[in-house]
Amino acid sequence: MLGRLVARRTATKALLQCPKTIPLPVSAARCFGTGGGDASSSQERLALDMIRYALGHARSQKSGDSYAHAMLVLEQGLSNLRGVVGAGGAVDGAGSSDNAMVMLMLAMSTLHYERGELRDAAEKLEMVGQLGRASLDLRVAAWESRVGLNLETSEDVTSKLVEDDCSRLLRTSTESGLPVSEVTKLRAKYIKGLVDLVNGDVKSAELSFGGSKDCGLEEGNGLLSRGEFSHCTGNFSFAKELYEKALLTSEARDTSSITYLAAANMVPEEVIIGATCALGQLLSHSGKFEEAEELLTKALVKAEEHFGSTHPKVGVVLTCIAIMYKHKAQMEASSSILIQEGLYRKATDLLKAPSLDGEVDVQVDGCDIVALARGGYADLLCIQQNRKQEGERMKKWAESMWRNRRLSLAEALEFSEPSKSAVVDTRICRVL
Numbered sequence: 001m002l003g004r005l006v007a008r009r010t011a012t013k014a015l016l017q018c019p020k021t022i023p024l025p026v027s028a029a030r031c032f033g034t035g036g037g038d039a040s041s042s043q044e045r046l047a048l049d050m051i052r053y054a055l056g057h058a059r060s061q062k063s064g065d066s067y068a069h070a071m072l073v074l075e076q077g078l079s080n081l082r083g084v085v086g087a088g089g090a091v092d093g094a095g096s097s098d099n100a101m102v103m104l105m106l107a108m109s110t111l112h113y114e115r116g117e118l119r120d121a122a123e124k125l126e127m128v129g130q131l132g133r134a135s136l137d138l139r140v141a142a143w144e145s146r147v148g149l150n151l152e153t154s155e156d157v158t159s160k161l162v163e164d165d166c167s168r169l170l171r172t173s174t175e176s177g178l179p180v181s182e183v184t185k186l187r188a189k190y191i192k193g194l195v196d197l198v199n200g201d202v203k204s205a206e207l208s209f210g211g212s213k214d215c216g217l218e219e220g221n222g223l224l225s226r227g228e229f230s231h232c233t234g235n236f237s238f239a240k241e242l243y244e245k246a247l248l249t250s251e252a253r254d255t256s257s258i259t260y261l262a263a264a265n266m267v268p269e270e271v272i273i274g275a276t277c278a279l280g281q282l283l284s285h286s287g288k289f290e291e292a293e294e295l296l297t298k299a300l301v302k303a304e305e306h307f308g309s310t311h312p313k314v315g316v317v318l319t320c321i322a323i324m325y326k327h328k329a330q331m332e333a334s335s336s337i338l339i340q341e342g343l344y345r346k347a348t349d350l351l352k353a354p355s356l357d358g359e360v361d362v363q364v365d366g367c368d369i370v371a372l373a374r375g376g377y378a379d380l381l382c383i384q385q386n387r388k389q390e391g392e393r394m395k396k397w398a399e400s401m402w403r404n405r406r407l408s409l410a411e412a413l414e415f416s417e418p419s420k421s422a423v424v425d426t427r428i429c430r431v432l
Contacts, residue, residue, distance in 0.1 A: 041096035041099070041100070042096075043081060043096050043097050043099070043100035044096060044099050044100045044103065046077070046100070047077060047081075047099075047100035047101075047103045047104050048103065050073055050074060050077045050104065050107075051074070051103060051104065051107040053070075053073060054070035054071070054073045054074050054107060054111070055070065055107060055110065055111070057069060057070050057073075058070035058071075058111055058114070059114075059306075062308060067111055067114075067115055070111055071108065071111055074104050074107055074108045074111070075108070077100075077104050078101055078104045078105070078108075081097050081100055081101050081104070082101070097133075098131040098132070098133040098134040099134050099135055099138055101131055101134070102128050102131055102134045102135075102138040102139070102142065103138065103261060105124045105125070105127055105128055105142070105263075106124075106125075106128075106138070106141060106142060106145070106261055106262070106263035107263070108124045109121040109122075109124040109125050109145060109263040109264050110263045110264055110267055112124065112264075113149070113263070113264040113265060114306075114307065116311075118149055118152070118153060121149060121263075121264050122146065122149050122150075124263075125142045125145050125146045125149070125263065125264070126146070128142035129142075136169070136170070136173060136178070136180055136181075136184055137181060137183070137184050137261075138261060139169065140166060140169075140170070140184050140187055140188055140191075141187075141261050141262055141263065141266075142263065143162055143163070143165065143166040143169075143188075143191065144166075144187060144188075144191050144221065144262065144266050145262060145263040145264040145265070145266050146159075146162045147159045147162050147163055147166075147191050147194070147195060148264055148265045148266045148427060148428055149264050149265065150162060151194070151195070151198055151428040151430060152265060152365075152366070152427075152428045152429050152430070153365065154367060154368075154403070156195075156198060156199060159195050159198075160195055160199070163191050163192050163195045166188050166191060167188060167192060170184070170185065170188050182217050183217045183218075183219065183260075186217060186218055186222055187219065187221070187222060189208050189222075190208060190209070190218075190221065190222035190225050190226060192208050193205045193207075193208025193209045193225060193226070193229060194225045194228075194428075196208065197225070197228065197229055197232065197432050198428070198430055198432065199405055200404070200405030200406035202232070202233065202406065205229055206229070206233075209225070209226045209229040209230070210229075218245075218249070219249060219260050220246045220249045220250035220268055220271035220272075220275070221246075221262065221266050221271055221427075223242050223243075223245050223246035223249060223275075224242070224243065224246040224271050224274050224275050224278065224425075224427075226242050227239045227240075227241075227242030227243045227246060227275070227278060228278060228423050228425060228432050230242060231278065231281075231282055231285075231421055231423045232406075232419075232421055232423055232432055233418075233419055234417070234418030234419040234421065235418075236282060236285070236286060236418060239278075239282055240279065240282055243275045243278050243279040243282065244275075244279070246271055246274075246275040247271075247272060247275045247276065247279075250268040250271040250272045250275070251268075251272060265427045265428060266427065269302075269306050270426070270427045271427070272302060273299055273302045273303050273306065273313070273317075273426050273427075274425060274426045274427045276295055276296075276298050276299040276302060277295075277296060277299035277316075277317055277320055277424065277426050278423060278424075278425070278426075279295050280292045280293075280294075280295035280296035280298075280299060280320065280324070281296075281320055281324070281421075281423060281424060282423075283295060284296075284323075284324040284327055284328070284415075285327075285415055285418070285421050287331055289324065289327070289328040289331070289332075292324050293321070293324065296317065296320055296321045296324055297321070299317050299320075299426070300314065300317045300318065300321065303316075303317050303426070310350060311350070312350055312351050312352065312365070312366060312429070313426060313429070314350050315346070315347040315348070315349070315350030315351040315369070315373070316347075316351070316366070316369050316424060316426050316429055317426060318343050318344075318346055318347040318350070319343075319344070319347045319351075319369055319372055319373040319376070319424065320424050321343055322340050322343035322344050322347065322373070322376055323372070323376055323413065325339055325340050325343070326340060326376060326379070326380075326413070327415055337380060337383075337384070340376070340377075340380050341377070341380055344373055344374075344376055344377035344380065345377075347373045348370065348373050348374060348377070351366055351369060351370050351373060352365070353370045353373070353374060354370075356393060356394060356397050364401065365429075366429040367401055367403060368402075368403060368404060368429065368430045368431040369424065369429050369430075369431065370401060371398045371399075371401040371402045371403075371409060372398075372409070372412060372413070372422075372424070372431055374394055374395075374397060374398040374401070375394075375395060375398035375399070375402070375409045375410075375412075375413055376413055377391075377394060378391045378392070378394035378395035378398055379391070379395070379413060381394060382395065404422075404431050406432070407420065407422055407431070412431055
């Protein structure tokens with residue numbers, strides 16, 4: 001016991017006692033984690049304290065200064081951990097310093113992502129590859145987040161390469177006799193399934209999602225992705241069950257292992273928004289519009305609270321709400337033209353949709369959703385005789401921008417059969 005106490009004090013001194021140390025208030029350290037964490041070493045426990053404080057401080061104020069301060073806290077921890085390694089390795093055993101550094105990098109990536117600095121977020125995740133002694137759980141979490149960022153920026157080829165690297169690592173580890181947790185195996189499996197689904201390869205995605213049984217080890221991201229697969233292939237009842245379980249798992253935050261740590265667009269907050277929005281879309285496809293509106297509104301509020309009211313992800317949810325009103329109007333033979341138009345206008349503004357006069361082949365962030373919003377708006381204009389020409393022009397632009405491999409833009413906008421359902425994934429801003 002005395003040895004552990006000495007080790008704890010040594011690590012604490014190495015991490016926190018320096019001229020520019022930033023105090024970590026206990027009250028602030030209790031809130032806003034990136035996930036669970038029964039970190040086994042003193043470095044990992046201290047890293048978690050710094051992460052909770054940094055993310056809590058940044059998110060509570062949502063200002064440039066608060067994010068800068070939070071990043072400084074994490075950078076300080078990372079710098080001091082590197083000093084510990086350089087001075088003679090980990091205090092509590094091989095790999096604990098690398099684990100702590102990866103945890104800090106995941107949190108730094110999350111901060112960059114929430115500030116819209118996607119390139120910087122990706123760079124932090126790529127740095128994880130240099131820490132070979134870090135646990136497989138944490139390295140797979142970094143790979144999952146890299147894939148999420150690649151999919152959001154439409155770098156689909158790169159996302160496939162990253163997913164292949166992840167699968168290769170796990171295969172090599174297993175062949176070498178290294179222990180690989182079942183949670184981590186499932187996580188890697190579902191990463192592959194999401195990549196295949198985005199690429200329109202439903203048969204390959206089924207190999208990842210279709211045969212899986214509820215083993216009580218699935219985390220929020222996997223449950224959400226698996227629910228989206230079931231939704232896309234017409235199994236609405238199972239999709240609903242998975243979405244609800246994803247919400248319960250992510251909202252409970254009672255996980256107790258660093259296995260569940262995540263970064264960037266794969267953090268629990270993103271899963272909660274994504275699952276709420278996906279469930280709202282499913283209820284809309286089922287004709288339950290009152291419940292759908294309630295859930296989509298809840299997703300909108302959560303997106304505004306987490307990202308701010310002017311963030312593009314708010315535009316993603318607004319697009320889903322506008323399409324729900326379209327389906328409702330068609331099913332009930334009613335009209336909601338003014339509501340839909342207002343939603344589409346606001347959504348395209350937040351999504352920073354380029355001018356209709358600009359080049360169509362220009363790289364646009366969230367081009368799936370921009371095309372979906374413009375396509376829905378175009379349909380709305382085309383039914384108004386005095387605006388039909390404007391609508392036709394907008395429709396042509398949207399069809400040229402559409403990149404989805406599974407559905408045409410018309411199929412995505414016109415719900416015709418369960419197996420042709422278009423599902424918007426708010427995590428990666430893509431239409432599945």
